[in-house]
Amino acid sequence: MNEALWMGFALVDLSMVLLIYRFFGRVGLFSLLAFNLILCNIQVMKTVELFGLTTTLGNILYASVFLSTDLLSEFHGKEEAKKGVLLGFITLLLMTIYMQAALYFQPAANDFAHPHLAALFGFMPRIALASLAAYLISQLHDVWAFHAIKQRTGSRLLWLRNNASTMLSQFLDSAVFCTIAFYGMFPMNVFWEILLSTYVIKIAVAVLDTPFIYLARKIIPGDTAQA
DSSP: OHHHHHHHHHHHHHHHHHHHHHHHHHHHHHHHHHHHHHHHHHHTTSEEEETTEEEETTHHHHHHHHHHHHHHHHHHOHHHHHHHHHHHHHHHHHHHHHHHHHHHSOOOTTOOSHHHHHHHHOOOHHHHHHHHHHHHHHHHHHHHHHHHHHHHHTTSOHHHHHHHHHHHHHHHHHHHHHHHHHTTTSOHHHHHHHHHHHHHHHHHHHHHTHHHHHHHHHHSOHHHHTO
8 A cells, every 4th residue: 555655646746846847937846846845854754664665754755856956957057956955955944943943932721733743843953954964965966966967968868867866866865864863873784774775765766757857858848947
């Protein structure tokens, strides 16, 4: 059941990236990048069993963040992609700060939401730092790698720059996050199992998004791609 839901969720989410880009252009990608980044950092708190591995649920939405960044890189250039990355980082940072501040408010006697908000957003500073650092490092690397490959191949081999940049950057993301968040908290064999299982799931979604970036070339009008 989880595997079927995972595949359906991934296809819907990646399709929505193209649909929003088709109708709202670059601005839509900026908005979706920030929106998906917030949601995936909430969903990441839930662990699920997929294909015999224990992983976090936020991996699908996080993969669509990489797709949005690659679309910005391919159709709008390096600087616009970096702008999207920094917008996502600021959005994630502000969400972390604002929700931590919200938890300091004393709840009313009949309030029911505070314990649930505390459970979701009262995560340790170490986890928040891990998420912010992993996102910024991996996304900036993704933009750099995408354009480094494009400079050498021109407009050819879109599949190569899309997959290579994303897979390398996803490894950086998993390594940075797991090292900051979990190193020293688990035995080394458990630490490596968490890191590698998380990366394997991310790779699967990265491969899945390849047809979508090719589809974008066919369905995105030139004026929308430059808007």
